[in-house]
Amino acid sequence: MRAELSRIDTEDVLELRLESDHGGTGAGLALRKTGDEGTAIHVGLEWEGSRARAPLAGLPIADGVWEVLWVDGEGRSVPLSTRDAGFSVAERISYLRGRRERELRALRDQDGRLRVHSAAVSPYAEVGWVEVGTDAGTVTVSGVLAYESEPEHGGTAAEIVARQRGLDGLLTAPAEIDGARFRCVVPLAPVAEAHVFERKHNEWDLWLRTHDERPELRLAMHADDIVDKKRKIVYPTAVVDTGAGNEGAAQVRVRPYYTAKDELSLLALEHDGGAR
CATH class of the missing domain: 2.60.40 (Immunoglobulin-like)
Incomplete structure (x- = not known):
């Protein structure tokens, strides 16, 4: 599975635009910390055509880099890849504004797979x-x-x-x-x-x-x-x-x-x- 766009907005919602319409399949996402095969964090999706929104605010996403897995309607998971480099200075400035204690960022690794980076931050x-x-x-x-x-x-x-x-x-x-x-x-x-x-x-x-x-x-x-x-x-x-x-x-x-x-x-x- 691959996304054409993958960004985290100012409300810590992971926005995805997929290559085709996958709405209504019962699919979701799971976050798994890199190097840790333990329990994943499952995230539900809100659909609008080929666009999906995954609310991340309030989830126990500890400091570090997290793999983003696509979970189909039968519970099978595969890494979610992305074409999006995930960086915009203007979007970063918008994200900085407003009180927060944790920063979440969508990243693409060297193999094109989507990652979420989590870090505690101070004003x-x-x-x-x-x-x-x-x-x-x-x-x-x-x-x-x-x-x-x-x-x-x-x-x-x-x-x-x-x-x-x-x-x-x-x-x-x-x-x-x-x-x-x-x-x-x-x-x-x-x-x-x-x-x-x-x-x-x-x-x-x-x-x-x-x-x-x-x-x-x-x-x-x-x-x-x-x-x-x-x-x-x-x-x-x-x-x-x-x-x-x-x-x-x-x-x-x-x-x-x-x-x-x-x-x-x-x-x-x-x-x-x-x-x-």
Whole structure:
């Protein structure tokens, strides 16, 4: 059995479009964890022609990768294959929006078989856009709240929090939240003024803080499935004056970068007068 389309929507319903009309056959699905021949989780289907919907919300789908089996009306099961790669950035962003503690994703393995990946998740701030104002000395960041419920009131005031890693530096700047979307402008002058020249690198980790007693949300970019962004994405550098309070080097180079966990931070280095 093979599906032409296999996606999990925002309500954790596995949507299938099969190659032919199989409605009314009494067929269903079963999920079996990869490497575990134990009891499978049986899932009923809702039919509309060749389209089927399998509700997965609330099922005991533990962390890991699960095989998707087609079960015919006589109880015989075979692996369900798919033509669908199962990935869309736009659909991923839609799925991120809204409170959830578990993420379910439809995947196609190297042999074309359909899999469901299950993972526990925690809220964070998904970065969608980063712009460095090299002349203005700012970094503008926007994105969406991931796995977190939207504030009750639109246009909610918030703030971006920058923490100097391994040091005591703490900087804040205003941020805005409109529905699930956030936007902030980080001024780089305070980063330069707090620079510790005895350290070759000064890293600043970025968090989004709301004013309704929720935990702070780490800024990160995960929705595009590109890993190791630290080696793949390079943003422009802004050269910023340290201000009159610092002696010695007068300027600091600051740029956004992604950590080994694909979280967004700022990297500040002493400017040696060379090219930006």
